Amino acid sequence: MKTTRVSFEINNERVSLDVRPYETLLETLRERLALTGAKEACGMGSCGACTVVINGVPVRSCLVLTPEADGAVITTVEGLRQDGSLHPLQQAFMEKGAVQCGFCTSGMIMTAKALLDRNKKPTKKEIINTISSNICRCTGYKKIIEAVEDAAKKM
């Protein structure tokens, strides 16, 4: 089948590439752009491990067709590091020990980033509500919530 030309801005870089029309953004990120921070876990939109931020909105990239993202501004976990220093969320996740196996971590961080970008001082309740979009099966939510609170203070 014919490929489709798509262009978008990803982690502050313009990208144009030919993709299959039935290709998910997650596949494009991982297999064409070598951005493997977003993970495929359930592949059905339930878990949030593949979350990236598109035009300021956290999105499950396993449910997005790459052609849908044509013209979009995309941020993945790889794009958070600025001038060699980690994003406050990344730093806080490390300092608070909010990582166990780590498979959900990039999705958690991207969901939290979108929250902090639209709400500089979220309440604990708001953080819990937002972060419940992402599933961690190591049961480490307490430290994840603490890490988001900590990052919010430092941003």
Next chain:
Amino acid sequence: MILPKFEYKKASSIADAIALYKGKKGKAVYLAGGTDLIPLIKQRLSMPSAVIDLKGIDELKSIARKDGWFEIGANVTLFDLKNNPAIDNFPALYESLEATACETLQMRGTIGGNILQDTRCLEHNQSLEWRTARGFCLRSGGKECNVVKGSKICFANYCSDNAPALVTLGAEAKLAGPKGERVIKLAALFTGDGLKPFAVDAGEILTQIRIPAKKTKGAYEKLRVRESMDYPLVGVAVSSLGAGAKICVGGVGLQPRIYERKNTDLDAGIKEIADKASTDAKPVANAVVSPAYRKKMVGVLIKRAIKRAIGEGK
């Protein structure tokens, strides 16, 4: 899971979308948020030759108050609707939006897509490999229902949280298709036929939901296993406008079930209506908790929803 082959088309207007659909001779599907559709295609429960993206159509994204109606474009996301100031008039709808999936999915999923989401069953919403190994159910092309053996009808559950709430608010649905536009009562959208759950013609697009712009009292109660994000095992919406109320039960069976009470206080005879709805509900063993539990919870949730709607209980 890898998607099967299909073409991707982006529609610029409703007329454009319908023209694209006609060009695909009925083998195309419309795409809005994709939170329901993409998993269905991944599981080969939908095998379109083309996907027509409606997200570029501006008129499907508007929310407006007009001629006594609160008009919601079908592509308004659940999150945007939840955060619209006018939602304060419709507590049942607000609570149903809050209860739908999780915040991230609410930001992607649309109100039109939520209403037209496919009905669900433990025997149906599985991968092609799973269903092949199990033996296809009636809905997947088999000879009988895999849940109710010998049955020639489907018992899947309609799992929209928002539709029952909208039904209690007297919502109407606007559709546009190859034969033109029409407006129907939202309650008339459901056929009760498992093989074709919605009264939507080939190529028709749900373009708008509208509800009478009047302040209501109400509540939505939901039974689910996972509080953070889950489909309803039972969902109960209650809305009241002055005297009388509408109660709608979703999550059990192919269509929401509606109860209307006229000219009476909302709290009069709660037990009778809860008992009746519980008796009427006929859940089968196609969800993650037992049918007996779901049946009992229909009545329990009605009592809770009514009590909250009139300001008692938490």
